[in-house]
Amino acid sequence: MKLKSDLSNLEEFLPKTYSLEKRLKAKTLFFKKLALKAHQFYGGKIAVIPKAGPMLPAWLSVWYTPGVSSVSTAVRADNAASFALSGRGGRALVLSDSTRVLGDGDCTPPGGLGVMEGKAMLMKYLGGFDAFPVCINSRGADGKPSAEKIIDFAHMVAPTFGAINLEDISQPNCYRVLDELQKTCSIPVWHDDAQGTACVTCAALINALKLARKKINKIKIVLYGAGAANSTVAKYLMLLGANGGDIVMFDSAGTLNKNRTDLKNNPDFYRQWNLCLKTNKNGVKTQEEAFKNADVLIALSKPGPGTIKPEWIKLMAKKAIVFACANPVPEIYPDEALAAGAFIAGSGRGDFHNQVNNSLCFPGLLKAVLLCRAKAITDTMALASAEAIASCAAAKGLKKEKILPDMYDPEVYPLQVKAVVKQALKEGLAQENITPEEAYKRAKADIKASRRLSGDLYKSGYIKKLPASLISSALKEALKEA
Template sequence: MMKIDPSLKDLDGLFPRGFTEDQKARAKTLFLKRLSLEAHRFYGGKVQTVPKCGVYGLNWFNVWYTPGVSEISTTIRSDNDESFSLSNRGNLVAVVSDSTRVLGDGDCTPPGGLGVMEGKALLMKYLGGVDATALCIDSRDAEGRHSPDKIIEFVKMLQPSFGAVNLEDISQPNCFRVLDELRDACDIPVWHDDAQGTACVTLAGLLNALKLAGKTLAGAKIVLLGAGAANTTIARLILADGGDPAKLVLFDSKGSLHSGRSDIRDDPREYRKWELAQKTNPQRAATVADALKGADALIALSKPGPDTVKREWVSAMAKKAIVFACANPVPEIWPHAAKEAGAFIVATGRGDFANQVNNSVCFPGILKGALLVRARKITDGMAIRCAHSLADFSEKRGISPDNIIATMEETDVFATEAADVAQQAVQEGVARVSLGWDEVYRRAKADIVAARSLVEDMKKAGHIAEPPSELLEAALKHALDAVAGQ
């Protein structure tokens, strides 16, 4: 067995040359899933609490705690907004989930979501310099049904301890009501990353893909496969940013959305779908195959593939077609299959393929910007500004059909997003404090560099151990054996 570089930079190089593209794609998925299991077991999770203050002698506990801290409590009592600067509240996000729709795995029970929510906290810290806490809750009522009211009440109650809330992996239609009610009711930003985060990064990628294809958002015919929290929000932002509703078609599990869908109209929980059904698809396309004929872009966030999207559908799209296949963990169609069918640009939600359209390149920046100006909410205008910030940043450093948006490795993108979003918050009057673009950028960049340096320093000091080579090799052997046996 070859020695595996722990950086995992060359995943394709791990597999035999005789593997087909399909075998290689399946093997990568199996390798990453097994490695994830063993690495989490090795580390016992992936986040911990580390002090940000110094302890220069035991008397400093009298400063950080009693009796000195009494001055902090009474100062905040007199002005609650002081909590943003006298505690970590100003840089702290609650990652809240009832774990009813965890990635592509469905209802995983409340503790089952901890791996994803801790992952969110890790990404926020490492990429955006933002602290976060995973809070997986039981949303069931007395009858055993998942209740949006319980989530809403929980988030309202935790507001005094956090600067923002990131909602995650809440099943539809509950997710729509939870977000909309909390955005209005709370005095801190409540952000649904599955919806708004995915919408931001997808809009950014779409804008640049259309530029490369020589097309415009207003002129593009766009089909969205899936009508959950992500795609309905993507559709809303596309329309708000200039997309043509007559050229937009969404599909849920029962067919296309249109004004004749009485099942959506008559279900008050589906109000977000109904808003879109009334605006889009005036031609009432019957099937996905029909809708994709001559379409410029397909945005799929639906059932994991690899055969959810058919090759013949892609072949029937317009010249220089754009395919976003973003289901996890397996995209609706493998990128190589979409390219072979004629797609010009293909994106997925995975980092092991070209063009990762994943909210991880968006939410650390937008949340950092909102926190630095102590925003009371994240508006659709702020989300669209973030999308354009990401698209513009990427275009300035150069884009191509296999590189349409910046990656997580580009530290500057998060500080740039933070600064742009903060300015939008100030312009819209939802910021508690007004900071200039340069000041937000400087502070965000410093916090991001400090967070990454902290991880590197802990690795060098041995406080974070490198995973043993046997662990990586066992995961690879598992993947190779599984694919060989299929």
């Protein structure tokens, strides 16, 4: 038996004697070891290739000097022309200082390149637009990460891009950078760790509540973790109609409530203090109190297993919804949550049902703002994206094991584009004269072309085939360590 190149039969190679936890550990080890081998083989995973032609000697005078000077002077006369005369209108910046890379923390400035390249790769393949990964050294003279340095850099490089995606920036700088750039940057800015995660979480909850036949304004919600992601989840849930007083949030020190003077007096946690005032109307303090009769748990905290206890899930209301989304190991495994009485369970992993992953959001949302040249990305635009994701899954029929669309679904991103462009037009933020229907068609065509390009490059040999020996050696190493 041979491990397939698409890895679809990976489970067959795991010993049947392995427990669920050991199987997941083995798979995680395999993906990590294969990632190192594959990245070294390819030397990264994105490249810049020409999209204009022909590449003939005389034409170099058109693409470069002397002809290209007319492009420079045209843009000098009208900076907005840069969106049509260069790739700026179809290009995003993926910006990080690598101070909080996935679950690995501070990885030093170049340590986030693998993640940022991956983000750019998905933007091209799933969203049909170009993206450049940039990791910067944000350390100030005191050696600490500086929000001001990130903000200054974003302003300086903004003339090259149509949108900025912030990624893997530690707290509280992630809040400060987003808030300041949203107010002052000349192009739209998005923080995917927070807004993207919240957007997809809301989409999943919209559909889960439909199956549970519950109304968002009548449910009790537990948010486990109060970082950038869950703080934004709380904000979006309230915009969707959830009662803030019926939301109980936990951070490492306990629940957020109006008596948390440690947050009130700390300017680094102004968002959390604001949530202290808006949530937890009954002053709940313990997990047992919070989980009793709760309808929804959204955990974005420290990886498990064991962070969320099955006995807490047993305290929840009938038809409880549990999203445990820490990576690489969820706070409680979905199977364990279901066994404890959950009606629907989701996680951040793709090897369980209901993967709540921000890759369902950012390719479509950012494609939309590029196509309509939006001045900004508002919360209502993000929620329009969430509604589109939810409706895409609902159109195919919802099941407890299928509340979100697959990220390879050809409709999920064009539908988001249509919804977000419609909202941007409604709010007067679109600077490009394009209708939602036109944006939908453009997005669909561009995404199809990007996927075809990737396939053609692979078939032609420009993208080399990964040797099977590298895959098998990664599997052997993983099984040995598991």
